[in-house]
Amino acid sequence: MKAQFEKIAAPLENSFKSFIYENERFDAPWHFHPEFELTYIEKGKGIRYVGNNIQKFEEGDFVLIGTNLPHCWKNTETNVGDVKSIIFQWDENLLGADWILKSEFSEIKNLLKRASKGIKFPYNIAQRYPERLKSILKQSPFKKMISFLEFLEELSQIKEFELLCSPNFTPILNRKATNRIETVYHFVRHNYDKKIKLSDVSSLVSMSDEAFCRFFKKSFNKSFFTFINEYRINLACKMLSETNKQVSQIAYECGYESLPFFYKQFQKFMNCSPLIFKKEGAKVNA
Template sequence: MKAQFEKISSSTNSSFNAFIYEDENFDAPWHFHPEYELTYIVKGEGIRYVGNNVEKFEHGDFVLVGSNLPHCWKNTIQNKEKVKSIVIQWNDTILGDNWIDKNEFQHIKTLLKKASKGIKFNLKNSKKMELELNKILTKPPFEKLLNFIQLLENLSAFKEVETLTSEGFTPTLNIKSNHRIEKVYDYVQENYDKKIKLQDVSNLVSMGDEAFCRFFKKSLNKSFFTFVNEFRINYTCKLLIETNKQVSQIAYDCGYESLPFFYRQFQKFMGCSPLVFKKKYIKI
C-alpha cells in the first residue's frame, strides 16, 4: 500500500508508547510504521481504513494493526464532538532481541503474526477493556509493562475477532505516492453523497483514467468504484441504525441514484437487505 512513513518516537526511555489522543479530528494521514499499534476508540465515529479494509468505527472499536500495515481513522465531517482514543505502540524488541521466540510468548507470537492483516476485537464489554487500558496508562513503569504483556496474552486467547484485510492484500510501501491515496480518501469522504466521476478523481491526482485505475487496483487490491461502494454502504449502515429515514431516502443521501443498484450493492457487501440489517441490529 502506498502510504506515508511515520517515525514513532518517545520522549521517555519507556519500552513502549501508551497515550490518550484527544482532538477535534483524527488528523494522521494514511500512514505506516514498523511498530505494532493497538487503538481503542473512547469517543467519536467515522471510517476506519486498514490495508484494503474500509469500515465504520464508533465507541468501543478496538483494533490491532501490524508492523508496516497502512492505516488511518477519519471521523465523519458531520460529527462535531471531539474524538478520543487510547493508543499503544511498541516494536518487536520491547523485551529485547528474540523474546517472541521463547516458549512463554508463543501465544503472543501467533497474535502478532495475525496482526499483519489487521485484527478487530469484537468486545462484549467495551467498558471493561477501557478500564484495563486506562490502568496501563496510570501504572508505574514496571507494572505498566507487566500489565501490557498480560493484555497481549489475554488478547491472544480472544475468540471474537475479525481479520480486516483480504487474503490477496499485500502492502506495497511507496512514500512517493502516499498523497494520492490520501487525496482520494478525502475526496470520497467529502463527495460520497454526490455522483463521483472517474475523470474528476484521476484529475485530482494528476493521472489519466486508465493509469489511475491500475494504480488504485494495485494499491488496494480492489477497483476504485468498489472502494466507493464500500464507503457508501458503510455510511448507509450508520444511517439505518441511527435514523428512521426510509431506505430509499438513505440510498439517495449516500449517492445512489438507482434503488435496484443500491439494493444489489447492499446485499453484496452486507449479505442481507437493508431492512433485515436494521432488524438484526435492533435485536442486538
C-alpha cells in the same frame, strides 16, 4: 492532506508509548509506521481504514495494527465532535532483539503475526478492557511493562476476532503511492454524495484512467468503484441505525441515483436488505 510516514519515539522512561488521545476529531492522515499499534475507541464514530479494508466504527472499536500497515480513523461529515481513544505503540524490539522468538512469548508472536492483516476484536470482548487499559497507563514503568505483556498474552488467547485485510493484501509504502491514496480518500470523503467519474479521480493524481485503475487494484486488491460502494454502504448503515430517514432518502444522500442499484449493493456488502438491517438494529437497541 498529505500521507505521512510516522516515526514513533517511545518516552525515555518506557520501552513503549501509551497515551489517551483526545481531540475534536480524528485528524491523523492515512499513514504507516514500523511500530505495532493497539487502539481502543472510547468516544467517536466514523470510518476506519486499515490496509484495503474499510468499515464504519463507533465506541468500543478495538483494533491491533501490525507493522507498516497503513491505517487511519476518520469522522464522517455527519459525525463531528469530541473524540477519545486509548493507544499503545511499540516496536518489534520491545524487550530487546529476538525476544519474540523465545518460547515464553510464542502465543504473543502468533498474535503479532496475525496483526499484519489488522485484527478487530468483537465488541462483547472489547468492552471488558477500557478501564483495564487506563489502569495500565497509570502504573510505574516496570509494572506497566509486566501488565502490558500479560495483556498481550490474554489477547493472544482470544479465538473470536476478525482479520481486516484480505489474505493477499500487500501494502505499498512509498511516499508517492501513499500521497495518491490520501488524495483519493480525501476526494471520496467529500464527494461520496455526488456522481463520481473515474476521470475526476485519476486526474487528481495525474494518471490516466487505465493507469489509475491498475494502481488502485494493485494497492487494494479491489476496484476503485468497489471501494466507493463500500464507503457509501457503510455510511448508509450508519444512517439506518441512527436516523429515521426513509431508505430512498438515505440512498440518495449516499450518492445513489438508482434505488434498485442501492439495494443490490447493500445486499452484496451486508448480506441483507436495508429494511432488515434497520429492523435488526432496532431489536439490538431496544
